[in-house]
Amino acid sequence: MAIRLTPTALDRARRFLAASPASVGLRFGVRKTGCSGWGYEIDVANIKHPDDTVFEQDGIAVLVNPQSLPLVDGTQIDFVRKGLNQEFVFDNPNAAAACGCGESFTTVDKPLPG
Template sequence: MSTESTTGTEDKAVVVTPDAAEEAISLLEGESMDTDVAGLRLFVQQGGCAGLSYGMRFDNEPEDDDTVVERHGLRVFVDPASLNYISGAKLDYEGGLQGAGFHVENPNATSSCGCGESFRT
C-alpha cells in the first residue's frame, strides 16, 4: 500500500483545527466507525458557480494512492488529484445557530463564489 502518512508535517497537506477534528471524530463514532482506521475524505469536484467545490464524506479506510493526514486524532484522506487543489488548506468547524459546519480555507483559491462553497484556482 502506498498510502502516505503526513503525521507531524503541515506544509504540503491539509491543516485540521482541533474543533474540526473533535466534531468529525464525534460524527464518526456516531456512525460506529473505527476512528483508528476510518476517516474523513476531503475532495474537490467539478461544480458550483465558481467551477470547483469541496466534498466530504466518511470512509472506512483510505485508498491506496491517498495521502493520509492525521491531526488531533482524526484521519483525513485526500486523493492525489484533490491534493493538487487543496494542498496547504485548513479544515475548520464553526458551530452556532447559523452557518454551523465544516469550512475549508484554501490558499490556492484565486476566487470563490459569494456563498463560499465553490472556488477557482
C-alpha cells in the same frame, strides 16, 4: 504541505467518526460544481484507497485522493456554528477566488490532473 483541522473541527470529526465504527477517517476532496469551478466534499471514509494521501492529526486521519490533492493541499478545515447553522469551512491557500454564495472556488494554474 498538509491538511490541518482546527480544534473545533477535530472535535466534530471525532463525533462523526465515533458514530461510524467502520470508518477509517474523513475523506476530503473536490468536485466540479458551482459557478467558480470546484466545490469541497468532506465525508466519513470507510475505506482507504491505495493512492490516497493520508494526513494524521491527533488520531484523526484525513484521506485525500490524488486528483484533489493539488487543489486542497495546505487547507485548514474549521467547524463553525452561526445561529442555527453549522458547517465545515475551508481556508485554502490554493483558492484564488470564490463565488458570491461561497459554494465553489477557483484556482490559478492548478488544473485537476488526469
